[in-house]
Amino acid sequence: MNMKKLKQLQRWLYCLLLGGCFVTSTQAFGQNQEKTPPNVIIVLVDDLGYADVGFNGCKDILTPNIDRIANEGVKFTNGYVSYAVCGPSRAGLITGRYQGRFGFRRNPLFAPNDPAMGLPLSEETLAAALKKAYYKTIAIGKWHLGAHHTLHPLKRGFDDFYGFLSGGHRYFPEEWTLADEYEARSQFDGYKTMLLRNYERVEENAYLTDALSREAVSYIEKYQDGPFFMYLSYNAPHTPLQATPKYLDRFDHIKDKRRKTYAAMVSAVDDGLGAILEKLEELDLRENTMIWFLSDNGGPEPNNSSDNGVLRGKKGDVYEGGIRVPFAVSWPASLPKGKVIDQPVISLDIFATAVENAGKPIRTKNKIDGVNLMPFINGKKKKQAHDWLFWHKYDQGNYALRQGDIKIVNYQKQGKMLFNLTKDISENQDLAEENEQTFDKLQKQFKQIEAKMKPPIFLGLMHNEEYDKLHPKRWHRPK
Numbered sequence: 001m002n003m004k005k006l007k008q009l010q011r012w013l014y015c016l017l018l019g020g021c022f023v024t025s026t027q028a029f030g031q032n033q034e035k036t037p038p039n040v041i042i043v044l045v046d047d048l049g050y051a052d053v054g055f056n057g058c059k060d061i062l063t064p065n066i067d068r069i070a071n072e073g074v075k076f077t078n079g080y081v082s083y084a085v086c087g088p089s090r091a092g093l094i095t096g097r098y099q100g101r102f103g104f105r106r107n108p109l110f111a112p113n114d115p116a117m118g119l120p121l122s123e124e125t126l127a128a129a130l131k132k133a134y135y136k137t138i139a140i141g142k143w144h145l146g147a148h149h150t151l152h153p154l155k156r157g158f159d160d161f162y163g164f165l166s167g168g169h170r171y172f173p174e175e176w177t178l179a180d181e182y183e184a185r186s187q188f189d190g191y192k193t194m195l196l197r198n199y200e201r202v203e204e205n206a207y208l209t210d211a212l213s214r215e216a217v218s219y220i221e222k223y224q225d226g227p228f229f230m231y232l233s234y235n236a237p238h239t240p241l242q243a244t245p246k247y248l249d250r251f252d253h254i255k256d257k258r259r260k261t262y263a264a265m266v267s268a269v270d271d272g273l274g275a276i277l278e279k280l281e282e283l284d285l286r287e288n289t290m291i292w293f294l295s296d297n298g299g300p301e302p303n304n305s306s307d308n309g310v311l312r313g314k315k316g317d318v319y320e321g322g323i324r325v326p327f328a329v330s331w332p333a334s335l336p337k338g339k340v341i342d343q344p345v346i347s348l349d350i351f352a353t354a355v356e357n358a359g360k361p362i363r364t365k366n367k368i369d370g371v372n373l374m375p376f377i378n379g380k381k382k383k384q385a386h387d388w389l390f391w392h393k394y395d396q397g398n399y400a401l402r403q404g405d406i407k408i409v410n411y412q413k414q415g416k417m418l419f420n421l422t423k424d425i426s427e428n429q430d431l432a433e434e435n436e437q438t439f440d441k442l443q444k445q446f447k448q449i450e451a452k453m454k455p456p457i458f459l460g461l462m463h464n465e466e467y468d469k470l471h472p473k474r475w476h477r478p479k
């Protein structure tokens with residue numbers, strides 16, 4: 001008996017023993033298997049350029065395993081995140097809600113004594129929601145949703161955690177010189193802490209990206225009887241630019257040293273995804289595993305040598321280069337192969353799609369802003385998934401709103417702008433002057449949406465000195 005039939009038999013017998021399902025003689029195992037809830041894996045990378053994956057046309061960095069997600073599933077050409085920098089973007093992704101609804105409108109500081117510096121307890125994570133459908137839940141890599149013990153991943157719906165709590169990390173283990181967060185004395189000391197497995201600090205000898213990939217494979221083995229949800233949050237290719245010879249040697253054709261190291265970091269992620277796909281296939285889990293791939297925001301082009309291609313702007317901008325990202329999903333059992341979706345979607349939709357396809361009804365704690373993308377992908381719904389999408393850099397006063405093909409942008413210095421993204425993806429031709437009524441209409445829409453949001457609930461990365469003055473015991477170890 002092959003592995004696939006053996007697993008089907010085991011699951012069928014398990015159901016009979018529990019009295020949880022009844023299979024008539026006319027039901028085939030295949031029909032019962034179709035109702036099995038999918039495993040869900042989110043592969044989130046950090047500061048990846050829109051044009052730095054093969055499925056978006058990259059030529060100098062080969063990403064065969066990342067490309068498999070798009071080629072074996074669905075590629076979203078207009079895939080967005082809900083914020084232009086990583087902390088708020090991640091808060092939106094993990095809750096399925098615009099982060100402004102709960103005041104997460106800045107990049108949080110690394111502040112292990114502050115229970116307000118992170119994702120508020122009013123919010124339900126995707127992990128907590130899926131546990132209602134008996135999922136095992138794993139978070140791996142970068143957290144950046146709070147370093148206080150009440151905000152730890154294991155307090156936010158996850159069964160397992162391997163990674164770090166800060167907004168970034170150094171990649172070579174010999175540079176992890178701090179035993180824990182209370183040895184930090186500055187914001188970026190968080191990059192030098194030892195890694196955590198659940199609540200315990202661990203000795204780690206591997207290059208960070210390789211370690212995270214290894215752990216992902218290990219947890220897939222551990223929870224292979226499923227269903228499981230894995231939030232695999234790589235910090236690559238975020239700075240510092242650090243890579244091992246194994247990956248650097250692949251890119252001798254890239255003469256720019258920074259771009260070469262950046263390419264090597266992306267390649268390490270690609271290898272990791274390859275190992276994950278291999279393990280899923282080995283365990284006969286690939287068909288019924290929903291895998292999402294995306295970046296947390298656009299590439300900060302000059303900072304890490306990323307490339308946003310034809311898109312205007314970079315990380316931090318509400319132009320396309322800050323918010324439109326590589327975005328794809330694969331679920332062989334239920335999604336078409338090689339489909340391209342051009343209508344706008346957003347990272348908030350991942351929550352809704354996972355929850356609504358979890359095999360049983362899930363009542364979420366809060367009303368979410370994302371939508372289940374399955375009927376739009378499969379053609380059952382012809383209209384666009386969203387009437388509008390919006391972005392607001394609160395402290396800078398810059399904002400944007402997209403409705404259909406039209407996007408308005410307002411910058412404090414540049415003023416108001418309007419673009420037709422279908423005709424002008426690079427946002428070069430400002431049409432605001434000749435479409436003043438349209439701009440005013442969409443600006444009114446933005447103001448109505450913004451009125452329902454909350455102001456920031458904590459000081460952010462740009463307020464580090466101010467925060468230190470207000471919190472002189474920021475790094476004191478609790479007694």
